Amino acid sequence: MDRGRSIFKSRHAPERPYRAVALMGAPVESEARAEGVNLAPRALRTAGLVAALETAHLGVEDHGDLEIAITDARRDPATGIIGLEQLRAASEEIYHAVASQLDEHRPLLVLGGCCSVLLGIAAALQRFYERFGLAFVDGHYDTYDPATSPTGGALADMELGVLTGRGPDALARLGTRHPLVETRDVWVLGARDRWEMLAAGAPDPHVDLADAHHVDDSGVRRHGPARVGAHAARALAHDPGRFWVHVDLDVLSNHAFPGVDFPLPGGLDWDELRRLLVPLVTAPGFLGMDVTIYDPTLDPERISARRIVGLLTEVLAGVRR
Numbered sequence: 201m202d203r204g205r206s207i208f209k210s211r212h213a214p215e216r217p218y219r220a221v222a223l224m225g226a227p228v229e230s231e232a233r234a235e236g237v238n239l240a241p242r243a244l245r246t247a248g249l250v251a252a253l254e255t256a257h258l259g260v261e262d263h264g265d266l267e268i269a270i271t272d273a274r275r276d277p278a279t280g281i282i283g284l285e286q287l288r289a290a291s292e293e294i295y296h297a298v299a300s301q302l303d304e305h306r307p308l309l310v311l312g313g314c315c316s317v318l319l320g321i322a323a324a325l326q327r328f329y330e331r332f333g334l335a336f337v338d339g340h341y342d343t344y345d346p347a348t349s350p351t352g353g354a355l356a357d358m359e360l361g362v363l364t365g366r367g368p369d370a371l372a373r374l375g376t377r378h379p380l381v382e383t384r385d386v387w388v389l390g391a392r393d394r395w396e397m398l399a400a401g402a403p404d405p406h407v408d409l410a411d412a413h414h415v416d417d418s419g420v421r422r423h424g425p426a427r428v429g430a431h432a433a434r435a436l437a438h439d440p441g442r443f444w445v446h447v448d449l450d451v452l453s454n455h456a457f458p459g460v461d462f463p464l465p466g467g468l469d470w471d472e473l474r475r476l477l478v479p480l481v482t483a484p485g486f487l488g489m490d491v492t493i494y495d496p497t498l499d500p501e502r503i504s505a506r507r508i509v510g511l512l513t514e515v516l517a518g519v520r521r
């Protein structure tokens with residue numbers, strides 16, 4: 201990536217290109233646990249998210265939390281996916297809520313929940329845009345198939361596969377077109393489980409996502425998170441021109457963000473994640489972001505909750521250091 205330094209020349213996106221954000225919670229928990237990542241929106245609000253954003257001079261249009269729940273822990277016999285019908289219904293709810301709040305002048309922040317929130321979000325983006333980009337910031341590729349899913353069928357292991365066209369029709373055809381997102385419009389930033397997937401007999405994500413753009417966690421660190429974020433932002437702002445940012449917090453190292461279900465070596469620290477995200481969030485064409493996989497039951501002192509609030513505030517306020 202060092203060749204052609206000129207590609208990193210910035211258009212100098214304004215430090216804060218907008219004054220307000222819209223906020224909604226989407227408490228989907230695709231393992232169908234009664235208490236897990238579905239508790240995140242409430243915990244982040246309790247940790248002071250809205251006040252922190254307002255203190256950073258960002259107005260908050262708070263649309264509350266969607267009343268969605270995945271309670272059916274059975275695997276759908278045909279697809280092997282846990283709670284398939286409830287997931288489909290929850291994704292429809294997310295689709296309608298996101299579609300009604302998309303605004304190019306005021307980004308949307310969606311609090312997950314697990315990574316399944318992306319299906320409804322992508323369907324909503326598809327309604328308005330012929331094509332849209334996806335900066336997929338995640339410790340995992342999330343392209344398992346149901347047979348190799350380490351959770352035994354949770355959609356959060358598979359959603360990028362479904363988004364790019366390899367899932368059951370009930371989910372993969374939520375939008376107006378198939379696939380929900382074109383693989384070439386996806387930037388996979390920070391993933392680090394390719395070898396775990398291959399060892400588990402799962403499909404090779406570099407084959408499934410051959411047309412996507414890839415910078416794994418060591419690549420992000422080697423090239424510098426701010427440069428990688430700026431490069432991806434510029435590419436996405438140029439083509440397809442509008443884009444969404446997905447942040448699965450398991451892109452952080454297990455040291456920075458303890459208490460995840462599936463520990464993996466490697467990963468970013470909080471400051472690296474902030475520097476990766478700021479150029480994306482302040483770029484032209486940024487429409488919104490989701491933040492997923494925070495499980496308050498694994499964070500009794502709410503240490504991670506306060507860090508997430510700090511991260512989201514600094515990123516959305518465009519804080520550069």
Ligand SMILES: [Mn+2]
Pocket residue numbers: 315338339340342356448
């Ligand atoms: Mn994920």
